[in-house]
Amino acid sequence: MSVLYVALPVALLLGGSALLACLACIRSGQYDDLESPSVKLLNDEIKQP
Amino acid sequence: MPKILEEPNSTAKIAKPCSHCRLPTYAHSEDETVFCCNGCMGAYALIHELGLESYYVLRTTQNGTAIESGEAQCSRTEILEDLSAAGVAVQTMPDGMCSVRLAVDGLHCAACTWLIERIQPTLPGLLSAQVRMSDRTIELVYDPKRTQPVDVSRKLAKLGYSLTPWTVDCEDNRGFKEQQQEHLIGIAVATFLAINAMWIGIALYSGESTGMHAGHELFLRWVGTLLAVAAAIFPGRIFFHTAWQAIRTRTPHVDIPVALSLLMGVVGSIVGAARGFGHIYFDSLASLILLLRIGRFIQFRVQYRTSLSLDRLLRWNMVTATRLELDGTRKTVPASRLQVGDRIEIGPGETIPADGIVISGNSSVDTSLLTGETFPVFIGIGDPVVGGTSNVSASVEVAITAAGEMSRVGKLMELVRNAASHRTPSIQAADRVSKWFVLVVLLLAVGTWGAWSLYADVSTATEHTMALLTIACPCALALAAPLVITVALGRASRRQIWIRDGDCLERLATPGMLWLDKTGTLTSGHVSVLEWHGTDEDLVHATALENSVHHVIANAITGYAHQVLNQVPNALVAELEQHLGKGVRGRVDGVEVAVGDEAWMREQGAEITGNWLAKQRSAFSKNRSVVWVSVDGEVRGMFELGDSLRCDVVEALRALVARGWRLGVLSGDRQEIVDGLVDLLRGKDVSIDFAFGQQSPEEKLEVIRRGKNDRNRPTVMVGDGVNDAAALAMADVGIAIRSGSGQSLAAAPVFLANHRLDSVVELMDAARSVVRGIRRCFAASLIYNTVTISLAIAGWIHPLIAAVLMPISGLTVLAMAMSTNAFSERRVK
Numbered sequence: 012m013s014v015l016y017v018a019l020p021v022a023l024l025l026g027g028s029a030l031l032a033c034l035a036c037i038r039s040g041q042y043d044d045l046e047s048p049s050v051k052l053l054n055d056e057i058k059q060p
Numbered sequence: 061m062p063k064i065l066e067e068p069n070s071t072a073k074i075a076k077p078c079s080h081c082r083l084p085t086y087a088h089s090e091d092e093t094v095f096c097c098n099g100c101m102g103a104y105a106l107i108h109e110l111g112l113e114s115y116y117v118l119r120t121t122q123n124g125t126a127i128e129s130g131e132a133q134c135s136r137t138e139i140l141e142d143l144s145a146a147g148v149a150v151q152t153m154p155d156g157m158c159s160v161r162l163a164v165d166g167l168h169c170a171a172c173t174w175l176i177e178r179i180q181p182t183l184p185g186l187l188s189a190q191v192r193m194s195d196r197t198i199e200l201v202y203d204p205k206r207t208q209p210v211d212v213s214r215k216l217a218k219l220g221y222s223l224t225p226w227t228v229d230c231e232d233n234r235g236f237k238e239q240q241q242e243h244l245i246g247i248a249v250a251t252f253l254a255i256n257a258m259w260i261g262i263a264l265y266s267g268e269s270t271g272m273h274a275g276h277e278l279f280l281r282w283v284g285t286l287l288a289v290a291a292a293i294f295p296g297r298i299f300f301h302t303a304w305q306a307i308r309t310r311t312p313h314v315d316i317p318v319a320l321s322l323l324m325g326v327v328g329s330i331v332g333a334a335r336g337f338g339h340i341y342f343d344s345l346a347s348l349i350l351l352l353r354i355g356r357f358i359q360f361r362v363q364y365r366t367s368l369s370l371d372r373l374l375r376w377n378m379v380t381a382t383r384l385e386l387d388g389t390r391k392t393v394p395a396s397r398l399q400v401g402d403r404i405e406i407g408p409g410e411t412i413p414a415d416g417i418v419i420s421g422n423s424s425v426d427t428s429l430l431t432g433e434t435f436p437v438f439i440g441i442g443d444p445v446v447g448g449t450s451n452v453s454a455s456v457e458v459a460i461t462a463a464g465e466m467s468r469v470g471k472l473m474e475l476v477r478n479a480a481s482h483r484t485p486s487i488q489a490a491d492r493v494s495k496w497f498v499l500v501v502l503l504l505a506v507g508t509w510g511a512w513s514l515y516a517d518v519s520t521a522t523e524h525t526m527a528l529l530t531i532a533c534p535c536a537l538a539l540a541a542p543l544v545i546t547v548a549l550g551r552a553s554r555r556q557i558w559i560r561d562g563d564c565l566e567r568l569a570t571p572g573m574l575w576l577d578k579t580g581t582l583t584s585g586h587v588s589v590l591e592w593h594g595t596d597e598d599l600v601h602a603t604a605l606e607n608s609v610h611h612v613i614a615n616a617i618t619g620y621a622h623q624v625l626n627q628v629p630n631a632l633v634a635e636l637e638q639h640l641g642k643g644v645r646g647r648v649d650g651v652e653v654a655v656g657d658e659a660w661m662r663e664q665g666a667e668i669t670g671n672w673l674a675k676q677r678s679a680f681s682k683n684r685s686v687v688w689v690s691v692d693g694e695v696r697g698m699f700e701l702g703d704s705l706r707c708d709v710v711e712a713l714r715a716l717v718a719r720g721w722r723l724g725v726l727s728g729d730r731q732e733i734v735d736g737l738v739d740l741l742r743g744k745d746v747s748i749d750f751a752f753g754q755q756s757p758e759e760k761l762e763v764i765r766r767g768k769n770d771r772n773r774p775t776v777m778v779g780d781g782v783n784d785a786a787a788l789a790m791a792d793v794g795i796a797i798r799s800g801s802g803q804s805l806a807a808a809p810v811f812l813a814n815h816r817l818d819s820v821v822e823l824m825d826a827a828r829s830v831v832r833g834i835r836r837c838f839a840a841s842l843i844y845n846t847v848t849i850s851l852a853i854a855g856w857i858h859p860l861i862a863a864v865l866m867p868i869s870g871l872t873v874l875a876m877a878m879s880t881n882a883f884s885e886r887r888v889k
Contacts (some may be wrong), residue, residue: 016123021282023256036245040663043237046193047173 080104159201162223250295253287254346260284261343275494285333296349381413398463406451414447414463419457528852544833544877551883556813562792568827571720572773578727580780583703589620594697601653602689604631654690666690683736712817713746724750760787826883833880849853
């Protein structure tokens, strides 16, 4: 049996788990506000001189 | 405000920006802290008191926008005292803490966000304050036993931000969040599937040239096909869903050809996999779905942002009222909660929230938004007032006779809603073309398959048909128009032109009939001094008197004086006496000065004689009104007052005429005044075809309706007030130009937030380049399809090349759409 039949599903599974992690992030609301974080980043910099 | 600029530092000569707001002012020395006004001094002191000095460093990190006068100054803190009455949804958490989302007005840049969030540690009981820039809202989490949102609101009001109830109801807001998540999830899944399908595709392509084990090839084919079918089922299902709905309701929709092409891709992939040889389609199918989903997401964001900005503008216009309770206390309530019989107090400068009758006090009312009349109307006890107009000079008490939907404004809004629902649905050219395109391609595919299976074998026929179906890309056609329009809308909103409905750009591309409202659109909408007959000394006297009076005419006179005279010296005013509707008198620097109408002059014993009478007649002939000035019982000067043309009008109208538009004026003001204005414009080489005065909102609507039936060319209405709202909604394209009334904003698909008439010209130019851009994309797409389809039918195109060419054609259209120069910076001088 060729290694391809194992490697391909394994690769897909690995990618799929990363996809699931990404979906969990989206569902948790991390991407809900795409504008404010970029602005707040500047604020943090000021706090630590 | 100019007083502070000139008076206290009259000896200071060094020009220096205000330490708080950076408006120019003067200082004694370079390193001195100076302020242009007391407001700035107070804000500066407060910011230092709270230990927030970093604000002054931070605010340079991102460019803000200047606050327009009056925009941020409205403090409505009281409205948050009774949260349920204001319609605010408070969420109580299990630990007893409350959370509430409120809209922040006056939010401009990064520094604002920072400043507002730093309020949290200064208020005990406020657990968190999070600003969301995208929809200009703040989420407060607080301990209801120790603090209330109204305390936060009071504190922020001192910094110049006001909190108002978040009008987009929670349902809608959650809808947005869910939709955005759905889009992102779709893109994530589509990306995963597309990338994996692609590398499997690469393996197959390279295997084809170098030789590959048949079992491996079959395996790769099936896995790739499964990925592509999954892409069509999961991220791709929205296209099938909308297409199916469009078919059921028999309305053409962009998604029908998209869904058809996806379906062909699915069938092609499965057939390819089942046959185990020939050409693969799954990689292009998966990447196509990814590209389509990204396009949809961009479109969704732009539309949401546009509607949010509009919502924000509407919120600025949210009307509140001061209700007098039976026990004599005053309470601020939203206008929507007023009922017949309520007694309300309306201060000077406030908008009258409902129809009613004056029960105490005298004032004047500016009805220009409702009727188009320039001059304020005097009101006294027993006079009716109409909601939507604004109180000008003094506080009055009003008993409400009709509120909400029963008031005149409410009935007008009903008209607006009806007119808006009558708007003919425009069918995008892309839809029409795509529909035919799909039909033609299907017919050609059947023909190709039939012919090739007759002359060759079935397998060759299938191969060529697949090449044809792959290479024929209706998506490029279907995407072109929405893309070009979306790009234009995004650019327009950056230029403060808010377009809610992309279709109207297509409608504006061919010149037609443009109706303009007079007051507030062609003219500035408020009374100003157009001419002064008399000496500078008498002007100073009159200004000194009018300085102490709050009235539109007084404001016009002082404004004029500040404009003509370099410096207005301070004069001592004594024995000031004011008669509403007539005039004022008093002693200025020891002389008796009176300013007022003809009757008022006669009461002062001043006779208007020969020379002055002639001047008065000439002013009347120009439809201007006249205010007299007398000194020691002798007529010394005359003001000519009227509504002045906005400075950009003549140039903008000329540009429109040059582009082939016909112009008409529709005004609620008197016919003579409209005629006078039109004559003035004609004198400046602007051809006006029609001029209708004394138009009620209903009559305006009728004019637009008739114009719409007359010809194919678009009927466009430009207006600002409540009285234009119905006409704006009825017109093919309504353009609201001033944020004077929320009603006109709600009715018009286009809103010029920069209040400039030349933006109309810009809009017309942009509309033309949008249509040209769409046509260019169409032409490119059609040429590509005609050439490649012919080659595919002839059997000259290898399906592999077809699979590569198809995304390229899509990308070309994308690039062409992005390069459309509508509203681009380059076009601005």
